[in-house]
Amino acid sequence: MTTSAPAEPTKRQVRLETPFTDQKPGTSGLRKSSKQFEQPHYLECFIEAVFQTLSGVEGGTLVLGGDGRYGNRRAIDVILRMGAAHGLSKVIVSTNGILSTPAASNLIRKRDAIGGIILSASHNPGGPDGDFGVKVNGPNGGPTPASFTDAVFECTKTLEQYSIVDADQISLDTPGEHVIGSMKVEVIDGVDDFVELMQQLFDFDRISDLIRGDFPLAFDAMHAVTGPYAQRLLVDRLGAPKGSVRNGIPLEDFGAGHPDPNLTYAHELADLLLNGDGYRFGAACDGDGDRNMILGNRCFVNPSDSLAVLTANATVAPAYADGLAGVARSMPTSSAVDVVARELGIACFETPTGWKFFGNLLDAGQITLCGEESFGTGSNHVREKDGLWAVLFWLQIMAERRCSIAEIMAKHWSHFGRHYYSRHDYEAVASDAAHGLYDRLEGMLPSLVGQPFAGRSIGAADNFSYTDPIDHSVTKGQGLRILLNDGSRVVVRLSGTGTQGATIRVYLESYVPSSGDLNQDPQIALADMISGINGLAEIQKRTGMDRPTVIT
Numbered sequence: 098m099t100t101s102a103p104a105e106p107t108k109r110q111v112r113l114e115t116p117f118t119d120q121k122p123g124t125s126g127l128r129k130s131s132k133q134f135e136q137p138h139y140l141e142c143f144i145e146a147v148f149q150t151l152s153g154v155e156g157g158t159l160v161l162g163g164d165g166r167y168g169n170r171r172a173i174d175v176i177l178r179m180g181a182a183h184g185l186s187k188v189i190v191s192t193n194g195i196l197s198t199p200a201a202s203n204l205i206r207k208r209d210a211i212g213g214i215i216l217s218a219s220h221n222p223g224g225p226d227g228d229f230g231v232k233v234n235g236p237n238g239g240p241t242p243a244s245f246t247d248a249v250f251e252c253t254k255t256l257e258q259y260s261i262v263d264a265d266q267i268s269l270d271t272p273g274e275h276v277i278g279s280m281k282v283e284v285i286d287g288v289d290d291f292v293e294l295m296q297q298l299f300d301f302d303r304i305s306d307l308i309r310g311d312f313p314l315a316f317d318a319m320h321a322v323t324g325p326y327a328q329r330l331l332v333d334r335l336g337a338p339k340g341s342v343r344n345g346i347p348l349e350d351f352g353a354g355h356p357d358p359n360l361t362y363a364h365e366l367a368d369l370l371l372n373g374d375g376y377r378f379g380a381a382c383d384g385d386g387d388r389n390m391i392l393g394n395r396c397f398v399n400p401s402d403s404l405a406v407l408t409a410n411a412t413v414a415p416a417y418a419d420g421l422a423g424v425a426r427s428m429p430t431s432s433a434v435d436v437v438a439r440e441l442g443i444a445c446f447e448t449p450t451g452w453k454f455f456g457n458l459l460d461a462g463q464i465t466l467c468g469e470e471s472f473g474t475g476s477n478h479v480r481e482k483d484g485l486w487a488v489l490f491w492l493q494i495m496a497e498r499r500c501s502i503a504e505i506m507a508k509h510w511s512h513f514g515r516h517y518y519s520r521h522d523y524e525a526v527a528s529d530a531a532h533g534l535y536d537r538l539e540g541m542l543p544s545l546v547g548q549p550f551a552g553r554s555i556g557a558a559d560n561f562s563y564t565d566p567i568d569h570s571v572t573k574g575q576g577l578r579i580l581l582n583d584g585s586r587v588v589v590r591l592s593g594t595g596t597q598g599a600t601i602r603v604y605l606e607s608y609v610p611s612s613g614d615l616n617q618d619p620q621i622a623l624a625d626m627i628s629g630i631n632g633l634a635e636i637q638k639r640t641g642m643d644r645p646t647v648i649t
């Protein structure tokens with residue numbers, strides 16, 4: 098009998114008639130409609146630019162997976178064949194291509210990969226009429242910085258060809274090892290390593306004691322990537338009753354839903370928790386598993402408050418028992434965590450929106466926890482925000498404190514005071530109208546200082562600019578801030594993740610000390626600021642919308 102090595106697959110150079118000029122990555126990777134991604138050569142061109150820009154491709158290891166949305170499987174096939182053409186030595190890919198963003202971050206770090214490609218448009222809807230996305234993470238496991246994504250964009254604009262090999266599709270049904278030419282493909286269960294990491298951070302026995310008892314909980318995976326992770330962690334490992342994980346099977350179109358864990362899009366879960374007494378704890382994650390929403394019985398935890406509570410209670414988790422090096426929040430996130438950091442005597446950094454800005458601070462050991470108002474919290478355990486990590490952290494706090502979420506919040510506010518906070522999103526606004534509104538408001542900023550606003554006066558107004566404390570890079574134009582003389586503020590930004598028209602985000606924050614009224618509805622507590630900014634920025638008039646699409 099004779100054996101022969103598998104034939105080297107044929108490598109092809111595919112020539113392009115004209116390059117694509119619209120592949121500029123936004124806040125979190127390249128995000129476009131599925132239809133745009135289905136144009137011939139569209140995905141391939143972006144991936145070619147990524148492989149030309151990423152260092153260490155020749156001979157390196159790459160992590161690959163996605164949130165399971167429509168297009169995931171095809172993209173994995175294309176990237177594997179292009180990876181082989183570019184000389185990668187190995188790709189680690191998850192079974193069925195299902196890999197959450199935080200799990201991908203963990204694998205990149207653990208397996209010394211040169212980086213990872215995560216196929217997801219995060220919280221945007223999926224399916225043939227929804228969105229698709231490609232996120233590229235670097236060797237630290239985190240989103241690549243602007244210097245990288247800018248270079249990729251420049252490359253796409255002049256690209257003349259891309260390389261790919263012809264090879265049969267590899268089965269991702271079960272773990273195993275395959276080859277495409279001289280490139281190895283290791284198919285692994287994408288959940289195992291993540292569960293192991295969580296066990297190192299939290300005390301599973303104590304959490305299990307809590308949730309095995311009379312502790313009805315509801316976790317909504319929103320038909321997206323966290324279903325298998327939550328099932329394994331909450332039900333199989335920690336003993337939550339069967340049925341605790343809802344919508345737990347990843348679907349290509351997320352059940353025609355919008356996998357964004359907020360009160361609007363996760364309204365079924367919100368109804369269960371806020372309007373009934375059947376559950377003591379509720380949580381949901383987004384499409385790719387990096388966001389989280391936490392609910393208690395008749396209690397919604399604002400994400401900015403969530404970061405503050407985790408910071409104040411961090412030492413209950415074994416991983417943070419020795420205290421925190423420091424914390425960070427994105428600029429529009431409320432200052433609730435700042436007040437806690439001050440009391441703990443640790444540093445608190447303010448960064449632009451987007452997780453990539455936390456990377457340097459985490460790598461330098463300057464911060465342990467960080468978060469964003471957009472339902473994102475995380476720590477130095479990976480370089481992405483991590484939805485299920487936040488869920489376990491909250492359960493750990495409840496297991497320790499043995500009180501309800503509403504009681505935890507009430508205690509927190511009565512000690513630190515309360516930052517009333519809300520975000521108003523105006524989605525799918527005509528691009529011209531949104532930019533017109535933004536540019537006009539930006540032009541007005543210098544003249545606003547000293548003017549009355551919402552019964553107070555404007556102390557300062559600017560467009561937020563950030564100098565990275567580690568690499569000193571400067572990032573400008575990160576959001577218009579109107580700072581009132583009592584510490585309250587309004588921020589206006591244009592989203593960098595939407596795919597239809599433009600999305601205007603208005604962030605409102607006002608602090609009440611612990612001696613003040615801590616139990617108002619935020620929309621009422623902030624009412625004068627809401628009408629103040631609506632008038633000043635002419636929001637209704639310019640968008641033609643009489644109310645926001647989403648209020649958080």
Ligand code: VG1
Binds near residue numbers: 383594
């Ligand atoms: C939004 C959020 C931001 C978050 C980003 C990615 O960006 O506001 O805080 O980091 O989404 O989240 P924008 O530019 O639309 O405001 V995800 O879950 O896509 O990785």
Ligand code: CO
Binds near residue numbers: 219220384385387
């Ligand atoms: Co996400």
